[in-house]
Amino acid sequence: MIHITLPDGAVRQYEKGVTALDVAKSISEGLARKVLAANVNGQVWDAGRPINEDASLKLLTWTDTDGKSTFWHSSAHLMAEAVESLFPGVKFWVGPPVENGFYYDMDLGDKKMSEEDLIALEKKMNELAKKNSTYVRKEIPKDEAVRYFTGKGDEYKLDLLGGLKDGEITFYTQGNFTDLCRGPHIPNTSFIKAIKLTSIAGAYWKGDEKNKMLTRVYGVTFPSQKELDEYLQMLEEARKRDHRKLGKELSIFTMDDDVGPGLPLWLPNGTIIIEELEKLAKETELAAGYKRVVTPHIAKESMYLTSGHLPYYQDSMYPPMELEGQKYYLKAMNCPHHHKIFAAEPKSYKDLPLRLAEYGTCYRYEQSGELFGLMRVRCLHMNDAHIYCTKEQFYEEFKAVNDMYIKYFKIFGVDKYVMRLSLHEPSKLGKKYVDEPELWKETEELVRDVLIKTNTPFVEVQDEAAFYGPKIDVQIWSAIGREFTLATNQVDFAQGRRFKLEFTNQDNKAETPLIIHRAPLGTHERFIGFLLEHYAGKFPAWLAPVQVKVLPISDKFLDYAKTISQKLKKADIRAEVDDRNEKIGKKIRDTELMKVPYMLVVGEKEMNENKVAVRRQGKGDAGIKDVDEFLKDVKTEIEERRSE
RNA sequence: GCCGUUGUAGCUCAGUGGUAGAGCACUUCCUUGGUAAGGAAGAGGUCAAGGGUUCAAUUCCCUUUAACGGCUCCA
Structure with missing residues (x-):
């Protein structure tokens, strides 16, 4: 027992x-x-x-994460069985569960798979699932496994076997399909009741772009049709929040083929949001002792050689233009320019910390396949600043930046994010990272210390640092689930030396400052893309392109509506009148769809009493108010940057 | 950059080897209506661009370009 x-x-x-x-x-x-x-x-x-x-x-x-993963992993095997029956001779690589389903990578030889094949595969999978096949686990000696896959001519599984030792090799078989697999699996295929193959894509073997490209099929399965329907419904909802869709509907930005890929044009509505964000940044930075600077969009090659960016990032910078025998690059980052401002005048320890801020315009030649709405673009406006400080000041400065993030996130109600401590990978010193093992260790410790002492929850990730130092990234997810870095706070112990930045310390000796790169509001592009999805287009009043729309019941009250709108405008409230020849229901509907926070319906009653009938976006009728009272309330809401 | 899919009116999308259609938006007229779509008429397209096959191409083929779904990358 x-x-x-x-x-x-x-x-x-x-x-x-x-x-x-x-x-x-x-x-x-x-x-x-x-x-x-x-x-x-x-x-x-x-x-x-x-x-x-x-x-x-x-x-x-099903309610356990591991249970779900097992379910999807087994579904990947079921899909492989279906693929093998429809595409004989296919060779499989790996088929793991992922966050929302599973995939399997395969080499189809000279055959091609199309979207129509997915339908046929789904049908086959449903057939196979109903056969109620058991997933049978079998431990196999290595030489026997090698013989089995050599016999099949399957170089992929042989490659996998190469990394395994005798005694840790298991095969799983369900129906006619046998695979080298660590397992575990669900008891049998009949658990899989609802199947949706979602997409077909290419994926490099072992994730290396030098390798052959395999065919990857993504799918998702559920224990019941109801759950699949709910999942599809959820996807549908997510698509409605997609910033690319909302950005178009709300006239925030546009892209034009003639301008170029990844180069968004900000429409008047989007520009209002940009200006509000910059106003917030300026206020906040002024209060935190930052000084504003302005720098050119281009610079000579020599500066990027000094900074060390060129060797690391040349491929993702726009190619240089040649003038007067000199190469000029569009700037992909603001730091070198700021360092030059630091270097322009001699510095004493009394000048530190020096905090230089700029909403800098940068250009990055991102790979064409990577562009994604506003989230990944080639022209970006960065909420950038560089803080030059002594080692002794570092902790306080780095912490102050972290506090600034939190302050911002509170304003925007951002709560779904992960703080990521991004560290270097020692084996890549001298290649991806500057070769200063001691400084890496030291600064990584400093940064970790800030996070621990401020009780900030975080995850540590190897091999995600900048080439010049460790950093803290704030990771967020787009509506369709793609991960992005929203904000960043970085240590730089390399560029100070490269630019020979110095200050005179108390002992009258020259010392190199530590540098902090920070961008709590990221870039306008990514931040506004994020906000669009975060608010589902329903911006709080302070950010809304139109804050108040006055809706006259009919032409008779147009003059009264205009008077109100003028009054609001004088108080710096973004107000408009809907002067179209439409019924009030239509005006309300259109204004609701444009997600204007406040609607003021005015007719006979309101005009006679100098009042307005307030309607809140998404919430309906909010009652009659005195014009001045409404103005005062909205003004306060805007000034306090309230979310509601 | 790589694999795959797609590109028709401002937007969302039908459609066809014999040079195009709907709804919404837009313009004009009628209507002056009290909390999510009043009615009518009109205007609007080199069917992404270039090349090929064909008597004839928006439709079939090739190239380019852009977007989308992934992979790789992200200072």
Whole structure:
């Protein structure tokens, strides 16, 4: 007999060789029908795999992340079985579960797969799922596994086998499909009730662009049709929030083929948002002791050689233009220009910390396939600043930047983000990163210290640092789930020396300052793209391109409407009158769709009493108000940058 | 940059080997209407660009370009 400890602490006795499924059955048949896999002593196991010693056991169902992953991993195998039957001779690479489903990478030889094939594959998968095939686990000696895949001429699986040792190789078979796989898998294919193959894409073998491109098929499956329908519904909702769609609907920005890819044109509505953001940044930075500077959009090659950017980033800078025998580059970053401002006049320790801020316009030649609405562009306006400080001042300065993030995030109600401490990868010193192992260690420690002392939750990621130092990135996700860095706070111990930046310290010695690069509001492009999705286009009053729309019931009240709008405009409120010859219902509908925060309906009643009927976007009628009272309330809401 | 898909009116999208259509938006007229679409008429397109096949190409083929879904990349 062995002892099985359940999550609630209960200990039960079973025969040696009991399976998680047996345990589930001993609790309830209903539970047993839902068990997908099990967590045995912290490892995810097949529900049908015998347990031979005392163990802690957690049964995993669809509601557990590991249960879901197992379900999708098994679905990938089911898809592979379907692909093999429709595309004989296909060779498979790997087919893992991902956040929303699974994929399988495959080499189709000279065959091609089209979107229509996905329909046929789904049909085949449904057929195969109904066969109720068990996923059978089998441990295989390495030489036998090698023989098996050599016989199949499958170089991909042989490559995988190369990294495995005897004793850790298992095969899983369901129906006619056998795969080298660590597992675990769900008990049988009948659990998979709803199948949707979502897309077909290319993916480099082992993620390396020098390698062959394999065909990747993405899919998602569910234990019931209802859940699939809900998922598709959710995708539909997400698409409505997509900043590219909203940006067009709300006339925020546009792209034009003649201007060029990744070069957004900001329409008047978008420009209002830009100006509001800059106003916020200026106020905040002024209060935090920053000084504003302005720098050119281009600079000579020599400066980027000094900074060290050119060797690292030449490929993603616009190619140089030649003038008077000199090469000039469009700037891809503002730091070198700012360093030159630091260097323009001799500095004493009394001048530090020096904080130079600029909403700098940068150009980056991003790869064509990487462009994505406003989130990834080739022309960007960065909420940039560089802080030059002593080692002693570093902690306070770095912390102050972090505090500034938090202050901003509060204003915007940003709460779904992850702080990422991005560290260097020691093996890439001298290549991707400046070769200063000691400084890396030291500054990474400093930054981690700030996060820990301020109780900021964060994750650490290797090999994500800038070439000149570690950084803290704020990661966010777009409506359709793509990850982006929204804001960044970086340490730079390299450029100060490269530019020979110096200040005279208290001992009258020359010292190199530490530099902090920071962009709490990221770039206008990415930030506004993010805000569009974050607010689903419903900007708070202070950001809304039109803050108040006055809607006269009919032409008779047009003059009164204009009087009100004039009054609001005088108080710096962005007000407009809907003077179209339309019924009030139509005017309201159109204004609602444009997501204007306040509508003022005015007719006979309001005109006679010098009042307005207030309507709040998305919330409907908000009652009659005195004109002056409304003005005062809205003005306060705007000035306080309230979210509601 | 790589793999795949797509490109028709300002927007969303039908359609066809015999030189194009809807809804919304726009213009004009009628209507002056009280909280999410009043009615009528009109205007609007080198069917992404270039080349090829064909008596004839928006439609089929090739190239280019752009967007989209991924991969790679992201100071």
